[in-house]
Amino acid sequence: MSTQRKIRILVAKPGLDGHDRGAKVVARALADAGYEVIYTGLHQTPDMIASAAVQEAVDLVGLSIMSGAHMTLFPAVQKALEKRGVSDLPVFGGGIVPEEDKAALLAGGVNAIFTPGTTTTEIIDWIEANVRPRVEG
Amino acid sequence: MRDLDDQLPGAVDELKELYPHTGRAFVLGITGNPGSGKSTLVDCLIRSYRDAGRRVGVVAIDPSSPFTGGAILGDRIRMQRHATDDGVFIRSLATRGHLGGLSRSTQDIIAVMDAMGHDVIIVETVGVGQDEVDVVSTAHTSVVVVVPGLGDEIQAIKAGILEIADILVVNKADREGADRTVADLSMMLDLRGAAAKRVRILKAVAVKEQGIGELVEAVSEHRAELDHETEGRRRALERAETRLKDLLRSLALDRALARVEAGEGLAALVQRIAERKIDPYSAAEKILAELMGEA
Numbered sequence: 001m002s003t004q005r006k007i008r009i010l011v012a013k014p015g016l017d018g019h020d021r022g023a024k025v026v027a028r029a030l031a032d033a034g035y036e037v038i039y040t041g042l043h044q045t046p047d048m049i050a051s052a053a054v055q056e057a058v059d060l061v062g063l064s065i066m067s068g069a070h071m072t073l074f075p076a077v078q079k080a081l082e083k084r085g086v087s088d089l090p091v092f093g094g095g096i097v098p099e100e101d102k103a104a105l106l107a108g109g110v111n112a113i114f115t116p117g118t119t120t121t122e123i124i125d126w127i128e129a130n131v132r133p134r135v136e137g
Numbered sequence: 138m139r140d141l142d143d144q145l146p147g148a149v150d151e152l153k154e155l156y157p158h159t160g161r162a163f164v165l166g167i168t169g170n171p172g173s174g175k176s177t178l179v180d181c182l183i184r185s186y187r188d189a190g191r192r193v194g195v196v197a198i199d200p201s202s203p204f205t206g207g208a209i210l211g212d213r214i215r216m217q218r219h220a221t222d223d224g225v226f227i228r229s230l231a232t233r234g235h236l237g238g239l240s241r242s243t244q245d246i247i248a249v250m251d252a253m254g255h256d257v258i259i260v261e262t263v264g265v266g267q268d269e270v271d272v273v274s275t276a277h278t279s280v281v282v283v284v285p286g287l288g289d290e291i292q293a294i295k296a297g298i299l300e301i302a303d304i305l306v307v308n309k310a311d312r313e314g315a316d317r318t319v320a321d322l323s324m325m326l327d328l329r330g331a332a333a334k335r336v337r338i339l340k341a342v343a344v345k346e347q348g349i350g351e352l353v354e355a356v357s358e359h360r361a362e363l364d365h366e367t368e369g370r371r372r373a374l375e376r377a378e379t380r381l382k383d384l385l386r387s388l389a390l391d392r393a394l395a396r397v398e399a400g401e402g403l404a405a406l407v408q409r410i411a412e413r414k415i416d417p418y419s420a421a422e423k424i425l426a427e428l429m430g431e432a
Contacts (some may be wrong), residue, residue, distance in 0.1 A: 005143045006206075006233070031207035036231045041214040048220040052213060055227055057139040 005135050007127065008036045010058040012044040014065065014073045023064035026094060029120035030062075035127070046073070050080035053089060059135050060127065065095040074105050090131060094118070138228060138249050142242040152245055155252040162194070162251040165356060166276030168238060168262040168301075173282040174308040176215035177343040178352075179261050183219050185353050186257050192224045194250035194258040198240055201231040208232075212261060226250060237271030238262040241387065244275060244380055273301040274379040277372065278359045280304045280352070283322070285314035299325055302336055304355050310340035310348065335362075393424050 011027045013020055020042050027039045038056045040049070053061050061081070065073055074093060081089055092112040097105070102113045111130065114123055140148030165182075169175050179195065186193050197212035208231035219225040228250075230240040239262055250258050262272045273279050281302035299305075299322075307318050322338050337355045341348025363369030397403050409415050 006231070008139075027209055031202065031209045032205050034206040036201075036208045036210060038213060038229050039209055039211045040220075041211075041217075043217075045221075048217070051221050052227075056210075056213075056229055 006034075006036050007060070007131060007135055008038065008056060008058045009060045009062055009127075010038045010040065010049065010053050010056060011062045011064065012040045012049045012052070013042045014044045014046060014049060014063055014077060015067055015069050017042060017065065017067045019066065020064070022066065022094065026062065026064065026120065026123070030124070030127075033120075033124045033127075046076040046080035047083075049077050050084045050086070053081060054084050054086055058089070060131050061089055061091045063091065063093045063095075065093060065097070068096065070095065070097050070105065071101055074110050075108060078109060090134075092123075092126075094123075138242075138246050141245040141249070142230060142233075142240070144242075152248060155248060159248045159251040162247075162255050162258045163278075163360060164247060164258045164260060164276045166260045166262065166272035166279040167282065168272050168279065169282030169308075170284075173284045174343045175261050175282050176212045178282060178306065178308060178341065178349075179212075179259050180216045180218070181343055181346050181349040182259060182353065183216060183225055184346075185349055187219070187222065187224055191256040192254060193219075193226075194247075194253070194255035195225065195227040195261065196243060196246050196250070196258065197227065197229045197261045198238070198243065198263050199229065199231060200263050201233045203234065206233075226253070226255065232263060239271045239275060244383075247275065274376055277363060277369075278303045278356055280306060280356070282306045282308050283318065284309045285312045285318045299329065299336075303359050304352070305336060305338045306348070306352060307338070307340050308343050311342045311345070315340060389428075393421075393428055396424055396428055 009030055011023055011030070013023050023039075027037045030037045038052065038058060040052055049061065049063075061077070063074065063077060070093065074091070078087070078091060081087055081091070090111040091109075092114065093105070093110060094114045095116075097113050097115055102115070105113055112126055141152065167175050167179055167182075176197070179197075183193050183195065195216065197210070199208055199210045199212060201208040210229035210231060213220075213227055213229055216227055219227070228246055230242060230246065232238075232240050235241045239260070243260065247258050247260065260272060260276055279301050281304070283305065285307060305322055307315055307322070309315075319338055319340065326336055326338075337359075339348060339351050339355060341352060343349070363372065394403060397406055406420060410417055410420055
């Protein structure tokens with residue numbers, strides 16, 4: 001009987017992005033790695049994301065942003081999470097993010113940014129190294 | 138709720154404290170094949186209950202992969218408009234190997250939502266085959282959703298579904314074959330006798346929010362029937378008995394396996410059985426005898 005907790009990850013696409021193929025690919029890869037992925041799809045407002053994160057008691061929030069609006073959306077989501085009392089919930093992102101912006105986001109508290117070309121293995125390794133200890137601990 | 142799902146020991150203690158505060162909520166089960174529109178229907182039901190001022194809890198269950206242990210829990214997508222309504226609490230659960238359409242933790246999650254003060258708790262279960270009928274031992278009223286044009290599939294699903302449904306909804310009723318499906322279902326129910334005749338068959342087009350009022354009313358009527366007749370009491374007793382037996386089954390198994398691990402280990406025992414050095418009955422009886430002996 002395994003007593004290892006299942007890691008629950010919220011995968012959302014905030015804002016006005018119209019395509020979700022990238023997010024779906026990541027969601028599928030994470031599920032295949034044994035995680036439980038709550039996939040909320042397109043057009044999520046920061047508050048919707050925070051509300052879902054709390055109700056679903058997730059360990060990690062993943063945002064997929066291809067629209068270029070990452071500098072507004074990440075902080076907005078972080079703020080929404082804080083408002084709901086879960087400011088220590090790790091947040092990672094994927095999508096089109098230029099290097100300078102990536103540095104700024106990481107400095108602002110986003111835990112990881114995975115740009116196109118990152119393998120799903122890298123993401124999973126990161127989760128096991130950074131999220132698993134918090135969940136088990 | 139998370140602790141219950143992950144089976145942390147402390148969580149059960151908290152549940153014990155909550156238990157006397159449960160029993161108030163009305164539990165509505167919604168089940169049906171994948172693609173039948175369950176989630177969209179649930180979304181409409183949430184809206185209807187919210188408009189009536191009720192607090193709604195939703196437990197949405199999706200299957201875990203038997204190979205990876207992971208799951209994609211995507212039912213929330215269809216319930217977006219309620220995402221920031223504080224009167225709605227949606228929890229997605231994965232089956233984690235549990236059969237029957239629910240997760241092992243479903244009953245406990247419902248109990249927590251009940252104690253939280255939700256008036257209606259909607260349980261949306263994994264698309265149903267013949268064996269996935271656990272919803273009936275959890276919900277007060279069970280709604281089964283089908284779609285037109287299933288043809289021979291209606292024949293295939295009849296056994297499980299028709300036995301558990303209190304209400305049958307033919308969703309996507311704007312498709313060809315809807316009336317035919319209603320007629321087929323009606324005929325199958327007729328063949329089953331008196332109790333089946335009270336099963337209501339409705340049509341709906343959930344994406345267009347059609348047929349929802351009728352469904353809510355049918356659920357209300359069924360609920361009233363349960364309240365006024367002995368059937369409601371009988372089901373409540375059955376739910377309690379099923380829960381007890383399920384828990385005994387899983388707790389007893391956990392203890393027995395722990396006993397084996399403390400001894401020769403499960404792998405070694407399984408090896409002996411496979412090599413015909415001991416038969417499975419004798420192995421099981423021996424473990425149980427040891428368990429009882431140390432009570």
